[in-house]
Amino acid sequence: MRVLHLDTGREARGGQWQALHLMRALRAAGEEVRLLAHAGTMLLAEAKMLGIQAEEAAAWRLRKWSQWADIVHAHDARAHADCALWCASPFVVSRRVAFPVKRGPMSRWKYSRAALYLAVSRAVESELAKAGVPPGRIRVVYDAAPLPAVPGRRDGGVVALDTKDPLKGKAVIEAARVGAEFTARLMEALEHARVFVYITESEGLGSAALAALAHGVPVVASRVGGLPEIIRHEETGLLVDRNEPALVRAAVLRLLDDGVLAARLGDAGRRMVEREFSIEKMLERTVSAYREVTCIE
Structure with a gap:
């Protein structure tokens, strides 16, 4: 063809x-x-x-x-x-x-x-x-997301995508005060990230969030658009119902404080990508x- x-x-x-x-x-x-x-x-x-x-x-x-x-x-x-x-x-x-x-x-x-x-x-x-x-x-x-040969080490901090898109919630993430590193070199950052934060007003699916899942990194994301189809609440990540700093902070801190939960969500997300995406x-x-x-x- x-x-x-x-x-x-x-x-x-x-x-x-x-x-x-x-x-x-x-x-x-x-x-x-x-x-x-x-x-x-x-x-x-x-x-x-x-x-x-x-x-x-x-x-x-x-x-x-x-x-x-x-x-x-x-x-x-x-x-x-x-x-x-x-x-x-x-x-x-x-x-x-x-x-x-x-x-x-x-x-x-x-x-x-x-x-x-x-x-x-x-x-x-x-x-x-x-x-x-x-x-x-x-x-x-x-x-789709390419699946790395090995998952990320999850030995770093909180990572978010550095973007000029006004619909992406950079200001909300900053106001949440979770020490997020904003990066344009996402694939490199995901090798060490403990949590990936993806806050947005609108989203078709979320290829950056999908990449985080492929690396085995748990995701905190907005409950908008197609994101709930990949960030399955309490299964592959955590969803926030409103883009409010307090809600984002609570979700991120929950993953940082509970390593067992973070590992379970990250591992499940990677398996989901391999199986479905x-x-x-x-x-x-x-x-x-x-x-x-x-x-x-």
């Missing part, structure tokens, strides 16, 4: 890493893969290093390369719009955010164009359905969606 990926993000965020994981897995499975992305991005550079044919995204190139492809995979909102305008082949769209879908005429037209929507969680699936996307055109394809599972679900659209076995 010939698959063209389109990603218009300019930063290396969760969606870009998921696209890279998927392209690597597709190539390993023997599929033909190409990528269009912005010049100077991590995704474009990493894809080229993997030997994937990858070029700067442009409307004319999308039109031409989509004629080569059996299916096109749009990985963000702008890519969705570009595919609706320019694709010469059927396309699917990964929807990774839990924001309500706009209801205007242009949005309705855009959402009528994709063959399938790949929602990263049941929460995102629900938002698509509320916007009028027929259930038959939605498939849930969860994000592996790259192999994401590949299987994505290829199944591709085959529905293309009828290629």
